[in-house]
Amino acid sequence: MQDAARRGDPVGLIQTARRAIFEASAIASHMPPGFAPSTSAYLLFSLFVAEEASRCVEADGLDPLGNMSSKVRKRWVNALSAAGLIEQRGCFLELTADGYAKVTDILSAMLHGGEMLDEAPAFGG
Secondary structure, X not given: OOOXXXXXXXXXXXXXXXXXXXXXXHHHXXXXXXXXXXXXXXXXXXXXXXXXXXXXXXXXXOOOOOOOOHHHHHHHHHHHHHOOOEEEXXXXXXXXXXXXXXXXXXXXXXXXXXXXXXXXXXXOO
Protein backbone atom coordinates (compact mmCIF):
# COMPACT_ATOMS: atom_id res chain seq x y z
CA MET A 1 0.00 0.00 0.00
CA GLN A 2 1.41 3.38 -0.93
CA ASP A 3 1.79 6.19 1.58
CA ALA A 4 -1.02 8.54 2.56
CA ALA A 5 0.32 11.28 0.27
CA ARG A 6 -1.14 9.42 -2.69
CA ARG A 7 -4.60 9.33 -1.18
CA GLY A 8 -6.96 12.26 -0.88
CA ASP A 9 -7.72 12.77 -4.56
CA PRO A 10 -11.10 14.27 -5.32
CA VAL A 11 -14.05 12.01 -4.80
CA GLY A 12 -14.92 12.64 -8.46
CA LEU A 13 -11.98 10.53 -9.64
CA ILE A 14 -12.94 7.64 -7.40
CA GLN A 15 -16.57 7.84 -8.51
CA THR A 16 -15.50 8.04 -12.15
CA ALA A 17 -13.39 4.89 -11.73
CA ARG A 18 -16.19 3.04 -9.95
CA ARG A 19 -18.73 4.10 -12.61
CA ALA A 20 -16.40 3.00 -15.43
CA ILE A 21 -15.89 -0.41 -13.80
CA PHE A 22 -19.63 -0.82 -13.28
CA GLU A 23 -20.42 0.14 -16.89
CA ALA A 24 -17.74 -2.18 -18.27
CA SER A 25 -19.01 -4.99 -16.07
CA ALA A 26 -22.52 -4.47 -17.44
CA ILE A 27 -21.16 -4.65 -21.00
CA ALA A 28 -19.03 -7.73 -20.23
CA SER A 29 -22.00 -9.53 -18.70
CA HIS A 30 -23.80 -9.40 -22.06
CA MET A 31 -20.84 -10.28 -24.25
CA PRO A 32 -19.34 -13.69 -24.99
CA PRO A 33 -16.36 -14.68 -22.82
CA GLY A 34 -13.16 -12.99 -23.91
CA PHE A 35 -14.82 -9.81 -25.21
CA ALA A 36 -14.30 -7.69 -22.11
CA PRO A 37 -13.79 -4.00 -22.86
CA SER A 38 -10.35 -2.47 -22.20
CA THR A 39 -9.26 -4.95 -19.56
CA SER A 40 -6.00 -3.20 -18.67
CA ALA A 41 -7.74 0.07 -17.80
CA TYR A 42 -10.26 -1.64 -15.54
CA LEU A 43 -7.52 -3.54 -13.71
CA LEU A 44 -5.76 -0.22 -13.08
CA PHE A 45 -9.02 1.48 -12.04
CA SER A 46 -9.72 -1.34 -9.57
CA LEU A 47 -6.29 -0.95 -7.99
CA PHE A 48 -6.84 2.82 -7.80
CA VAL A 49 -10.20 2.45 -6.04
CA ALA A 50 -8.72 -0.10 -3.62
CA GLU A 51 -5.71 2.06 -2.82
CA GLU A 52 -7.89 5.11 -2.22
CA ALA A 53 -9.86 2.99 0.29
CA SER A 54 -6.59 1.75 1.87
CA ARG A 55 -7.35 -1.83 0.80
CA CYS A 56 -4.81 -4.35 -0.43
CA VAL A 57 -5.63 -6.36 -3.54
CA GLU A 58 -4.39 -9.89 -4.03
CA ALA A 59 -3.36 -10.77 -7.55
CA ASP A 60 -5.71 -13.76 -7.54
CA GLY A 61 -8.65 -11.57 -6.48
CA LEU A 62 -8.23 -8.91 -9.16
CA ASP A 63 -11.19 -9.37 -11.48
CA PRO A 64 -13.09 -6.08 -11.85
CA LEU A 65 -15.43 -7.34 -14.57
CA GLY A 66 -16.09 -10.72 -12.98
CA ASN A 67 -15.20 -12.84 -15.97
CA MET A 68 -11.41 -13.15 -16.15
CA SER A 69 -9.64 -16.48 -16.18
CA SER A 70 -6.55 -16.85 -14.01
CA LYS A 71 -4.37 -17.25 -17.12
CA VAL A 72 -5.64 -14.02 -18.65
CA ARG A 73 -5.31 -12.17 -15.33
CA LYS A 74 -1.71 -13.37 -15.00
CA ARG A 75 -0.87 -12.17 -18.52
CA TRP A 76 -2.36 -8.73 -17.80
CA VAL A 77 -0.58 -8.47 -14.45
CA ASN A 78 2.72 -9.38 -16.15
CA ALA A 79 2.12 -6.88 -18.97
CA LEU A 80 1.15 -4.04 -16.62
CA SER A 81 4.12 -4.84 -14.42
CA ALA A 82 6.49 -4.88 -17.41
CA ALA A 83 5.09 -1.49 -18.44
CA GLY A 84 5.95 -0.13 -14.99
CA LEU A 85 2.33 0.59 -14.05
CA ILE A 86 1.90 -1.92 -11.23
CA GLU A 87 4.12 -3.89 -8.92
CA GLN A 88 3.62 -7.07 -7.02
CA ARG A 89 4.62 -7.28 -3.35
CA GLY A 90 4.22 -10.85 -2.27
CA CYS A 91 0.69 -11.80 -3.27
CA PHE A 92 -0.50 -8.18 -3.36
CA LEU A 93 -0.61 -5.72 -6.25
CA GLU A 94 -0.35 -1.96 -6.19
CA LEU A 95 0.04 0.90 -8.60
CA THR A 96 3.50 2.33 -9.10
CA ALA A 97 3.91 6.11 -8.98
CA ASP A 98 3.76 6.10 -12.81
CA GLY A 99 0.69 3.86 -12.77
CA TYR A 100 -1.05 6.10 -10.26
CA ALA A 101 -0.27 9.19 -12.35
CA LYS A 102 -1.51 7.47 -15.52
CA VAL A 103 -4.77 6.42 -13.85
CA THR A 104 -5.46 9.87 -12.39
CA ASP A 105 -4.74 11.46 -15.79
CA ILE A 106 -7.19 9.08 -17.49
CA LEU A 107 -9.86 9.55 -14.84
CA SER A 108 -9.43 13.33 -14.90
CA ALA A 109 -9.91 13.31 -18.67
CA MET A 110 -13.00 11.10 -18.31
CA LEU A 111 -14.41 13.33 -15.57
CA HIS A 112 -13.77 16.47 -17.62
CA GLY A 113 -15.33 14.85 -20.70
CA GLY A 114 -18.43 13.98 -18.70
CA GLU A 115 -18.69 17.55 -17.44
CA MET A 116 -18.40 18.85 -21.01
CA LEU A 117 -21.18 16.52 -22.13
CA ASP A 118 -23.38 17.67 -19.23
CA GLU A 119 -22.95 21.26 -20.39
CA ALA A 120 -23.38 20.57 -24.12
CA PRO A 121 -26.72 21.20 -25.77
CA ALA A 122 -28.83 18.14 -26.46
CA PHE A 123 -28.59 16.58 -29.88
CA GLY A 124 -31.18 17.98 -32.17
CA GLY A 125 -32.00 18.68 -35.73
